[in-house]
Amino acid sequence: MKKRWFIMGSIILATSMSFSTIASVPVYYDQQEYMDALYDNYSEERGIVIENNPQLGYITYRNGNGATITRNYYTNEISVEKQPYYETEDKIGYLDEIFPYFKYDARDTTIGSIKAGDCIYIRMDKDKYITYISAYNDYMMRYAKVNTFNFNSDDKTNIILEDEKGNIYSYDLELSTPVSKGGVPCSISTIKPGDWVKVLISQKILGEGIIEESIEEVVVDNDTRVISSLYKGQVTSIDKYKDLLNLKNVQSLGKLNWGKYNSLLRLNINPQNIKSYLIGNQVSLDYISRNLRNAEGYTYVAAENYKGKEYAVKLNFQSKLQNTLQPSTVIYASSGIVKLLSGENLYVAEDAIIVRDNKLVESHNIMVGDVLQAVVTGENKLAVGKISSDVTTASLEVFRGRIKKIKDSEEFQFETFSLLDGHQWYYHPTPRTFSIDLDTKFYNESGYVQGGIEKFLSYGEDSEVGNVYTVVAVGDKAYMVVKMPYVTNAAKGQVYKVEGNSVGIKDVYYYHKSQKKWVEYSKKNLGATINLGVNSVVIKNGKVIPVSKLEKGDIISTMISTNLKDTAGIADGYIIVVEN
């Protein structure tokens, strides 16, 4: 009787053991597995994966002796662990295989993640079936500049990088690759040609001399190496002890033409990285020191802001003949030739300094539709090309409305709103809701309101319900909430002077409300002065900027408090949009 119970009990125990609830890791060994472990029937090996086929259940790898081996495994039963690149250490080790362990192990994964080129450590049972695989990858870092970045039709993109030594690397980048900039994760479209990036590469060595690389993560430099200025001048000397380039008669390229003269400009140089060209041919720094000092022609310099100083990165020596063209749209661009809407044909070679979005780019980055400000030498060769972005307001929109209700610290609603389009307010008789958060900036007549979001309430003695506000929003998110007067007069002009909070404009036109057209303000081009208050909004290139960032040559459209004719050319400006 007892023996029968004993047999029944052990059969029940044995059968219940085989229905293990955790498919990948056996909680307890059964008799067979225990005997195998006791008599060391498990064997181990290391190798590099050549091919893995989970559907058919086999893996081919090259082991330490160089032999190519194929082994089978049961796809449902194999236990796989792979160290992700972001894990600094394996905190659990082998404990979760030997003992019951139910906490999250970042290393646990499935057989599908084992790919060709992975380095593996395998454990096999006595039939040489693989029961356990542990894999890792070798990672390395590269720091390089993005040469081209193309989105293809499906979900792969192609990126070509050039490092500081001139080596070119080409990779296919998955859309799901983590990209970050300035410590903040961002989308893959943030990567632009000319950006300096750090990429984490996993190298898979598939054979002698056959190395496959793929990018695991991209960190985009936080706008550290941007072209801050383009200069024209003459070289006086190169100080090779302090690595400085001394220039005389220097002008900086502004929006429309070259600016004020400086008699001395000292730029840092990095002798390893600087590229210098003399009428199309590359020359060395020693050649410049000897033959091009104080020479007759012009030196065009692209200066990069790096480490808080300006570094000259590309020099272009040309003859004294130069013509600065007005910004014009490119209608045709192919290797070597660019045609502009204004009729010029420009010849572009390796020596041309081309800047797009404040980054130095190659000549093939000029595209049809770009607005190009070109400086050409004799024979219409492009010496300097600045591609300005046609972004004016981008996704920023300016609304004005009366507040109907506010949900504390979350959102508020306008009963009806007006949307500013150019110089007109267009009325929409529908409500509009905007969301607000800690990043939303609140302004009133006295300026910035500290802790504005807490003071923006719909109850109490400072209730904002019924008050009229102007909102600068991106989609439905309020970027700025400003209390400013209702301004309906509009003026357009070109900035020629910025002094503190007042802007001098010339070529001024004002909008005549009854005639419904733009009228020239002054035949003598007296110009107008626009005064900005602490609650004024200036928008340039899709961003809100402080007044100090307005520069000479900016063409602005502004909403002002009074008609220019009534106040002799001086008006308070509240909303300014830079249009070029």
Next chain:
Amino acid sequence: MRKIFVLGLSFMLMTSSVYAAEGEMGYFGGISSGIKLKTSTALAQTNAKKVSKYTLPYKENVYISGKAETIEGTIEIKPGKDMDKEAGVGSYTESYVMRGQNATNTTKITRSITFETQYVYDATSKQARKVSTVKKWNETVIVNGTTYKLDSDKSSYTKSILEDYTPGVLYYRGDVQYDAVYASGNDAEITVSVFGPIYGYEQAFAKSETQKRTITIDIGDGEGYSIEETPTYTVHRDIHYDKNEPTAISMSGNYKEIIRNEGVLSYNILQGSPELYDDELSGMVSVENTPTIEQLSVLTNLNLQGHPAETQIKKCIV
């Protein structure tokens, strides 16, 4: 004779790195240009006195107001006595004094900190472990008229470093964590918490150190700022050739050695004062020092002109 002289000189250069290389920028996120490497002429002197105090140009960013205020001044470093590798254990005192103000004189810093550092040096693995504890820490920060004085009872500091002496190069890695609690007079308390690694190396021809700091500033009432910054400095020897112009001279040209040093700080404000515009959130600051130029002897009995490897051979021998 010449060969022995040249060999002896290069040997001296190899063993030139003697004292603790860490901390030439201080450990508070400031940058200095680093202590210059000695010229080979200086290294060849037999009765050189050991310098016990170094004064270097210094810059640091103060984030207490939510904006990056760059102060400029000096840092005085007393690195303490060298590690006694024979004894294998010991301790020394290192102290740092930083002083500086910003361009408009609205932000000022005065800081003095003294560490007692104990070490263990293992002669078999050639690695040293160092642990530092604070003996004295006084600090006063003035930002826009408000004076913040460090409360040294509430503040804490821990620093430890592992050095690996490989042939020719010293590598080290350390970790720093500190909480600096400031009292601002009217019962307000500000806590600046910083943690991060220190990486560096030192060899006869170059040395460099980088710290990556994650800063959290708690100004009370649920308000605070968050910043990441990376201070780094590099000192290196550059070598280049110069021809001589006069025809009546014994040598056609010789190599010069230029010792340059520079410190760079790059910062990124993740959560700062809400008034900051987008382009004020990150930036770079640098400290430079004037280079030291040294002439290197020329070997006049080599006949290598025109040989494709002429430059490399000459540089090796020099």
